[in-house]
Amino acid sequence: MTTLIYDGTFEGLLTVIFEIYAQNLGLVKLQTGVERDGALFENVLTVVTDEARATRVLKGLKQKVSSTGVQRLYAAHLAEISGEDLNLVGYIRHAFDSAINIEEDYGNKFVMRVSELVRMIRREKHRMEAFIRFQKLTDETYYASIEPDFNVLPLLNRHFKNRYADQKWLIYDIKRKYGLYYDLHDTQFIDIDFSGNNKAGNVMVSFSPDEPIYQHLWKNYFHSVNIISRKNTKLHLRHIPKRYWRHLTEKI
Amino acid sequence: MNEERITEKLNILADAAKYDVSCASSGSKRKNENKGLGNASNGICHSYTEDGRCVSLLKILLTNHCIFDCAYCVSRKNNDIKRAAFTVQEVVDLTINFYRRNYIEGLFLSSGIFKDADYTMERLVRVAKKLRTEHKFNGYIHLKSIPGASDELMNEAGLYADRLSVNLELPTPAGLKLLAPDKDQRDMIKPMGYLKHAIIKHTEEKKLFKKAPLFAPAGQSTQMIIGATPENDSQVLQSANYFYKNFNLKRVYYSGYVPVLTDSRLPALNTAVPMVRENRLYQADWLMRFYGFNVNEIVSKSQPHLDLDIDPKLGWAIRNMQAFPVDINKADLQMILRVPGIGLLSAKKIVSARRFGKLNWDQLKKMGVSLNRAKYFMICNSNEFERRDLTGTNIKQFILATSQSKYLKNNQSQLNLF
Ligand code: SF4
Numbered sequence: 001m002t003t004l005i006y007d008g009t010f011e012g013l014l015t016v017i018f019e020i021y022a023q024n025l026g027l028v029k030l031q032t033g034v035e036r037d038g039a040l041f042e043n044v045l046t047v048v049t050d051e052a053r054a055t056r057v058l059k060g061l062k063q064k065v066s067s068t069g070v071q072r073l074y075a076a077h078l079a080e081i082s083g084e085d086l087n088l089v090g091y092i093r094h095a096f097d098s099a100i101n102i103e104e105d106y107g108n109k110f111v112m113r114v115s116e117l118v119r120m121i122r123r124e125k126h127r128m129e130a131f132i133r134f135q136k137l138t139d140e141t142y143y144a145s146i147e148p149d150f151n152v153l154p155l156l157n158r159h160f161k162n163r164y165a166d167q168k169w170l171i172y173d174i175k176r177k178y179g180l181y182y183d184l185h186d187t188q189f190i191d192i193d194f195s196g197n198n199k200a201g202n203v204m205v206s207f208s209p210d211e212p213i214y215q216h217l218w219k220n221y222f223h224s225v226n227i228i229s230r231k232n233t234k235l236h237l238r239h240i241p242k243r244y245w246r247h248l249t250e251k252i
Numbered sequence: 253m254n255e256e257r258i259t260e261k262l263n264i265l266a267d268a269a270k271y272d273v274s275c276a277s278s279g280s281k282r283k284n285e286n287k288g289l290g291n292a293s294n295g296i297c298h299s300y301t302e303d304g305r306c307v308s309l310l311k312i313l314l315t316n317h318c319i320f321d322c323a324y325c326v327s328r329k330n331n332d333i334k335r336a337a338f339t340v341q342e343v344v345d346l347t348i349n350f351y352r353r354n355y356i357e358g359l360f361l362s363s364g365i366f367k368d369a370d371y372t373m374e375r376l377v378r379v380a381k382k383l384r385t386e387h388k389f390n391g392y393i394h395l396k397s398i399p400g401a402s403d404e405l406m407n408e409a410g411l412y413a414d415r416l417s418v419n420l421e422l423p424t425p426a427g428l429k430l431l432a433p434d435k436d437q438r439d440m441i442k443p444m445g446y447l448k449h450a451i452i453k454h455t456e457e458k459k460l461f462k463k464a465p466l467f468a469p470a471g472q473s474t475q476m477i478i479g480a481t482p483e484n485d486s487q488v489l490q491s492a493n494y495f496y497k498n499f500n501l502k503r504v505y506y507s508g509y510v511p512v513l514t515d516s517r518l519p520a521l522n523t524a525v526p527m528v529r530e531n532r533l534y535q536a537d538w539l540m541r542f543y544g545f546n547v548n549e550i551v552s553k554s555q556p557h558l559d560l561d562i563d564p565k566l567g568w569a570i571r572n573m574q575a576f577p578v579d580i581n582k583a584d585l586q587m588i589l590r591v592p593g594i595g596l597l598s599a600k601k602i603v604s605a606r607r608f609g610k611l612n613w614d615q616l617k618k619m620g621v622s623l624n625r626a627k628y629f630m631i632c633n634s635n636e637f638e639r640r641d642l643t644g645t646n647i648k649q650f651i652l653a654t655s656q657s658k659y660l661k662n663n664q665s666q667l668n669l670f
Contacts, residue, residue: 104604107615116618130296134353142352165287166388167352213255214349220259221350224266225311226301229510230525235304239297249355250299 001027002043008032010077012047013085014054014061017092019047030086057092064095069103076117079150087113125152129159131240133249134169135215136208142169145247153180157187215249222250262346264336268316268327269362272419272475273507277308277357277392279470280414288388289351292414292470296357309360309392310350314338314375318364322421322432323515324480327364331513337366343379344387351391358392358414359383369400369439377405380412392470399439403446410450415470415502418443423491427481430517440474444499447472451500471502478533479526480509480518485558486551489536493547496540506533532558539565542596543589562648566592569629570644580632581610593626625651 002025006012020028023045062070073088090110095102105111127148134142142164146153153173160169161182172179172192181190245251278295297306315337316327326333347359361379366372376395383389395413397406409416418440422428425437447468454467474495478488492504508530511521536558539545543565550564551557559567569576569592578587580602588599598620605611605619610633617623628647642650 102608104601105608106601106605106619107609107611109618112615112618126296130298132354136353144354162284162291164289164352165284166289210349214353216255217259217262217346218350218353218355220263221266221310222299222301222307224263225270225307227270227303227305227510230303230305230527232304233302236300236302239300239304239306248299249353 001029002045003029003031004045004047005031005033006047007049008085009049010074011051011054012049013077013088014057015050016047017057017089017096018050018053019045020089020093021096028086028089030089061092061095064098065101065103069095069101072114072118075121075155076114078152078154079117079121081117081150084113084117087117121150121152121155124148124150125155127244128152128156131244131248132156132160132171133247135249136211137206138208139206140168140208142167143172144170145172145174147175147243147247148173151176153178154189156180161187219250258342258346261336261338261342262312264334265313265316265338266311268364269311269313269360271326271507271510271512272311272360272362272396273305273505276306276503277394279502280392281469282390282392282414282466284390286388286390288390289348290358290389290391292358292390292392298355298357308357309394310347310356310358311360312338312343312346312362314343314361314363314372314379315366316364317366319367320365320432320434322435323513323517324421324431324477324509326512328513340375340378340382344382347383347391348387348389351389356391358394360394360396362396363398365398369398370402370405373398373401373405373409377408377412380409384412394470397443397447399435399443401443403443406443406446407450410447410454410468411465413468415473416447416468417473417475418447419475420491420495421475421477422481423476423478423483423488424481427483430481441499444472444474444495444501448499471500473501473503473505475505475507477509478506478530479523484556485529485533485536486553486556488533489540489547489551492537493540504537506530506537528560529558532560532564536564539568544586561652563592565590566625566648566651570648573644576629577631578629580616580630581606591626591629593622593624593629595620624654 004016004019006016016030019025058070073091077085077088087110091114094105094108094110102108102111106115128146132144132146134144137143151173153171153176156171157180160171164182166184168182168184170179170181177191179190179192180187240248240251276295277292280292282292284291295308297308299307301307313327315335316333317335317337318325318327318329321329343359343361347356350356351358359379361376363372363376366375376398380393380395383393393413394415394417395409397409397416397418399418406416420428420437420440421432421435428435428437451468451471454464457464458466476488476491488506495501495504508526509519510525511519511523514521536550539550540547545568549568558564562570569590575590578591580588585599585603588594588602589596594602598616601619602611602616605615612633613623613627616626616632628642628650
């Protein structure tokens with residue numbers, strides 16, 4: 001058993017794969033960050049992320065799985081669920097060691113796990129696409145804050161760019177402290193200093209004059225469409241888990 | 253904008269529209285290629301009502317004034333309620349502003365009948381036209397066609413809307429006659445027939461010329477109210493089947509009757525909404541559209557009602573024990589789809605995955621198969637075979653004993669599809 005220490009990035013992970021094949025390693029463990037003391041009796045290897053090596057592995061991988069397959073691995077990595085990178089390693093090794101494309105080998109535990117991870121990520125991405133609520137600011141930018149469980153902001157780019165081509169918008173991940181901004185031409189990731197008067201919760205001061213009106217209309221609408229004789233709270237909560245409520249206009 | 257007045261109108265006209273269930277936003281493919289606003293491509297539920305239904309569209313009536321007197325409808329002429337009407341511009345503004353804030357996927361616009369069919373239809377079309385041409389709006393638009401509207405207006409509607417629907421309201425002409433004496437099923441069938449041909453014609457043109465205009469790309473749908481009249485499930489599903497086959501409908505919606513009015517022709521005000529029945533009808537509908545079931549396999553003269561305590565696929569399996577067990581590692585997709593507890597996605601996964609090796613129970617479970625039900629109807633690369641000498645009735649009891657809460661206690665309206 002070898003413990004590989006890497007930086008936790010996707011490139012780092014690909015470099016790990018390079019190392020596994022270069023040194024012909026069997027069973028491995030992964031650890032991010034620096035070496036622990038207790039590693040004395042273990043076989044420990046620090047892997048320094050190397051772009052050239054990562055690129056080589058990626059190129060090889062692309063010959064083994066489809067481009068969607070590669071994207072799925074990337075999305076699964078983005079989830080940032082601790083311990084899951086090891087399953088990605090298992091998947092990639094399975095892909096390299098097989099003569100045929102293994103993407104649909106759902107009987108294999110790594111393939112199955114990656115498919116589960118992707119489903120979890122997709123679900124949250126989809127929920128963000130549904131539950132993001134923009135608020136119109138005085139400068140005509142539409143602002144939304146989010147706190148997803150997984151780091152899905154990068155995966156939201158395409159959807160919102162296609163959807164809102166004629167309005168400026170900003171989606172800000174409060175948890176991870178970065179945002180995605182569209183300026184009518186392109187999107188970019190940005191950091192904002194929310195200290196002092198700029199607190200994310202304080203956007204209200206810069207609402208455009210019609211913003212409260214539409215928020216109010218929307219809340220009204222939401223209540224009007226409810227059919228009381230069909231009330232089903234359990235089902236309601238399954239669809240909109242409570243943790244999303246604080247960003248939903250109709251639920252505030 | 254007079255905020256107070258708009259709020260009041262929205263409350264009245266959203267409230268009156270909420271009983272129409274045909275409100276999904278999927279099935280179109282309108283792209284944002286004009287640097288305009290929005291795209292209609294994938295159905296997104298932006299919110300859920302407290303009864304658990306998806307909110308994806310701004311669903312309102314243009315007006316709840318109506319010259320007709322349908323017994324099941326809150327907007328009927330003789331019901332003493334507050335009336336209101338939106339202007340075309342008001343609907344446009346609400347739609348755009350809700351869409352920009354990501355509250356909705358688009359608009360579902362229906363209406364009471366103002367003066368006559370064409371007068372009303374013309375206004376619905378104007379809303380859609382304004383959204384598309386003046387605001388470069390590519391979001392989803394579903395217009396309810398007014399029965400009896402002219403072909404010219406239907407044609408224009410098709411050019412701007414993603415989906416059009418003509419509500420049948422009741423599964424049989426006799427039911428309609430009883431509850432909606434002003435309406436005639438022929439007035440509903442005529443625009444459906446027109447739309448069917450127009451959609452086919454435009455689809456063919458689109459194949460030849462990329463630039464040909466879209467025409468109701470999400471097709472047409474209809475709605476039937478269930479439980480207001482005494483039709484049985486067989487009549488309901490036969491009718492749905494007829495309209496799927498003859499008018500290329502994309503969806504038939506089943507709306508469990510919500511008692512809102514006192515009328516000797518209707519179920520009493522305190523009658524429960526038939527939610528389980530509604531759910532079963534959707535499941536049966538799903539079997540016809542995606543699982544290759546023939547309507548006669550699901551209901552028949554001797555079996556005119558769907559089982560309320562088990563889903564119709566399990567019902568079929570229990571009536572047809574001779575077709576099982578299915579060997580998961582060999583059977584073709586169609587047969588795997590018939591195994592209770594195996595859904596569309598897992599069936600496809602199974603067929604892909606077994607190329608790599610035989611599958612056992614563990615693997616099937618991970619793929620999303622609900623073994624609780626499936627185990628009685630299949631064999632795979634595991635030794636056990638659960639059926640032993642169980643009869644259909646035994647199996648039903650076992651399954652009910654372990655999954656009852658899910659089906660009956662919560663009385664859910666959600667489509668819990670296998
Ligand atoms: S025509 Fe439509 S709006 Fe008018 S009463 Fe009948 S169902 Fe209601």
